[in-house]
Amino acid sequence: MSEQPIRWLKFSSPKHFYFLVERLAPWLTGVGLLALLLGLYVGFILAPEDYQQGNSYRIMFLHVPAAWLSMLIYLLMALYGLIHLVWRVRMADIMARALAPTGMLFCAIALWTGALWGKPTWGAYWVWDARITTQLILLFLYAGYIALHHAIDDRHKAAQAASLLALVGSVNVPIIYFSVQWWNTLHQGASIAPGSSPTMATVMFVALMLMTLACWMYAIVVPLRRAQTLILLSEGRSQWVRDGLLVKQGGDRHA
Amino acid sequence: MKKSHRRLLFVLVLLGATAGAVALVTAALQDNLAFFITPSEILALEELPERNLRIGGVVEEGSVQRIGEGITVAFRVTDGAASVDVQYEGILPDLFREGQGVVAQGRLSAEGTFQANTVLAKHDETYMAPEAAEAMARAKQQVQEAQQGDY
Known part of the structure; x- marks a missing residue:
């Protein structure tokens, strides 16, 4: 390794990471709650009905952020899997493991809200078109990752196998994203894509962005908190954990 | 070659091979995926x-x-x-x-x-208020009428 360590590298140490999260989480939670309240207000009260779908389009304020995050989180898990496999960074596995349940939750929300929207709009809860089928595969990949991690007793081997699955499964993500361009699908194309202006009214777009911010904050805070728990589980015997918890119990956090 | 570099190479080759296999399968199933x-x-x-x-x-x-x-x-x-x-x-x-x-x-x-x-x-990917849709339809009609006037 290099002579002068870069500052951010120290957060790959569980100890520094733990205390960074302690300080960041309340702020991120606050931002998330604020965005959620604003987003719900703009989405339900300020935004008008859609010219064709009436009110049922409002489900996209949850559906779209959930679908984006389900893909993004899987890519992130694959990246952490790569870091874990190549450089054997233990925090990378902890982060991937902490992200998996949240990614799976958003994936399930995307499928579920999509079904509820599909019935009044298309006339069917479920169709086997390329977008929806590949999104279902993503749900199974999340479930497979979590199951694989639990199925192997040896922690190091479990982490390696699961990282490999995350990495290989990430091939599915671009297929989900581009499926509506590559094949005839019932699912419509993207309303918001890089390089083109959104094909929706501005106030709807603002509501969608606020809800996306709220979902992002959830997808950051909850996995970080989960990672903290995983760190405590694996480092429970080390000195810094004992010191940190003792300081906390004493009520003096600035010591 | 460092050990980590060898592992990186292995992972990248694996990823490339998977992507290639999936690309071939989806290309072969092109008609069925529509x-x-x-x-x-x-x-x-x-x-x-x-x-x-x-x-x-x-x-x-x-x-x-x-x-x-x-x-x-x-x-x-x-x-x-x-x-x-x-x-x-x-x-x-x-x-x-x-x-x-x-x-x-x-x-x-x-x-x-x-x-x-x-x-x-x-459904298509356009979302707008009913008033906006009406205004667009009116504008389109006006353009059409104007064009008819030219002939």
Whole structure:
């Protein structure tokens, strides 16, 4: 390794990471709650009905952020899997493991809200078109990752196998994203894509962005908190954990 | 070569191989991955398919007719180049209307009429307020009238 360590590298140490999260989480939670309240207000009260779908389009304020995050989180898990496999960074596995349940939750929300929207709009809860089928595969990949991690007793081997699955499964993500361009699908194309202006009214777009911010904050805070728990589980015997918890119990956090 | 570099190479080769395999499979399954085929593709078929299929396109303007007293409806699905007659008995989705995208599932009869057992509305990616849609329709009409005035 290099002579002068870069500052951010120290957060790959569980100890520094733990205390960074302690300080960041309340702020991120606050931002998330604020965005959620604003987003719900703009989405339900300020935004008008859609010219064709009436009110049922409002489900996209949850559906779209959930679908984006389900893909993004899987890519992130694959990246952490790569870091874990190549450089054997233990925090990378902890982060991937902490992200998996949240990614799976958003994936399930995307499928579920999509079904509820599909019935009044298309006339069917479920169709086997390329977008929806590949999104279902993503749900199974999340479930497979979590199951694989639990199925192997040896922690190091479990982490390696699961990282490999995350990495290989990430091939599915671009297929989900581009499926509506590559094949005839019932699912419509993207309303918001890089390089083109959104094909929706501005106030709807603002509501969608606020809800996306709220979902992002959830997808950051909850996995970080989960990672903290995983760190405590694996480092429970080390000195810094004992010191940190003792300081906390004493009520003096600035010591 | 450092150990971590060797592992990185291994992982990248694995990822590349997986992506390649998936690309080949999806390319081979191209026809099966399409949710529907278009009227032009139907007319290009050489023999009548024995199985159910789905056709997708736009409901042709002025083509929707109720047949008899029941819930049977006939319309034409077009992709701009070709169109197919569709008959359907059942309840249409709310979004079904002329000029709207639609996917019909059923069988092609010998006379060339498509007997649908399911009709799904296909939504596009545009979202706007009803007032905005009306304003756009008005503007479009004005442009058309202005053009007609020129001739």
